[in-house]
Amino acid sequence: MLKNRPYYNNLLQKINEHHFFINIRRIWQNTVMNLWRNKYLSLASMALIALIIFIFNIIIFVHEISNNAIENFNDKVDIIIYIKDGSDFVEVDNLIEELRGFKDIKDLKFTSKEQALNNLLDTFPEQENPFEKYGIENKLPANIQIITNTPKSHPQIISFLYEGQYSHLLKEVENNKENQKLAQKLANITDASKKIIMGIIIAFLIGGFLIIINGVYLTIYSRKEEINIMKLVGASYFYIKSPFILEGLIYGSVGAIINILLVLIFVKNFQINEVGLNIQNYNYILLFLFEILAGAILGFLASLIAVEKYLNE
Structure with missing residues (x-):
């Protein structure tokens, strides 16, 4: 009997496995x-x-x-600050640095009067320089273009511009209100x-x-x-x-x-x-x-x- 014990154990295991699979099927x-x-x-x-x-x-x-x-809206320019002609460049640089300190400003770009004119001529290459044509100086203002993370930050930024120490530099502040409302x-x-x-x-x-x-x-x-x-x-x-x-x-x-x-x-x-x-x-x-x-x-x-x-x- 002892010699056959492994055989019986193996047989019992197979029977149990058989019953298990039968139960699973049922x-x-x-x-x-x-x-x-x-x-x-x-x-x-x-x-x-x-x-x-x-x-x-x-x-x-x-x-x-x-x-x-x-x-997509946040990647577009939200606010454009037009700088008065003859403004102190040091003050303009200080304004730019303070604007960069706003956590809700995603990107900021300064465009000089000369760059603004070049951008205009690049946009309309078939047109000649209108200021040279009539013998007048470049009337395009320097500007700062701002892209914000959220439209909710616009009032704070605009309030800083108009009520802060740099308000005398501003010619105009253009706020894309339609994009702001839609966003x-x-x-x-x-x-x-x-x-x-x-x-x-x-x-x-x-x-x-x-x-x-x-x-x-x-x-x-x-x-x-x-x-x-x-x-x-x-x-x-x-x-x-x-x-x-x-x-x-x-x-x-x-x-x-x-x-x-x-x-x-x-x-x-x-x-x-x-x-x-x-x-x-x-x-x-x-x-x-x-x-x-x-x-x-x-x-x-x-x-x-x-x-x-x-x-x-």
């Missing part, structure tokens, strides 16, 4: 049967989860488009989209939980007699609850996959690239994988709660 079969028996409920649950995640993705697109548009509106949209994204995340968690819990609970209720019989014949707790947990996991993950298909259709038909957002610059594959994982985890936890609640009653 759990999967029971899961598919649950989904098929309640196919309309299953489809509705997956569709609702897909819709919630899809709305979340649309808000992300709106948020990214707004951010992209704001960046401010886009900034408001971006701020609102952040709040909406947080709201949808909360709605997804709560709504997804309720949808999956109710779906799994209804499935359990429809099979309560079978569950009671399995308890009586000594079926393991793992064997009884696994099909329902797997069902919830499928609800969440398949709902997320349906959402991805909806997003791809949306991107293709609404031509997102034409509104200034190049989706190739964003790693949406990671976002989609995260959404599938989040849906699966949500489905697992929700179905686990439903199963534990029912089996402990």
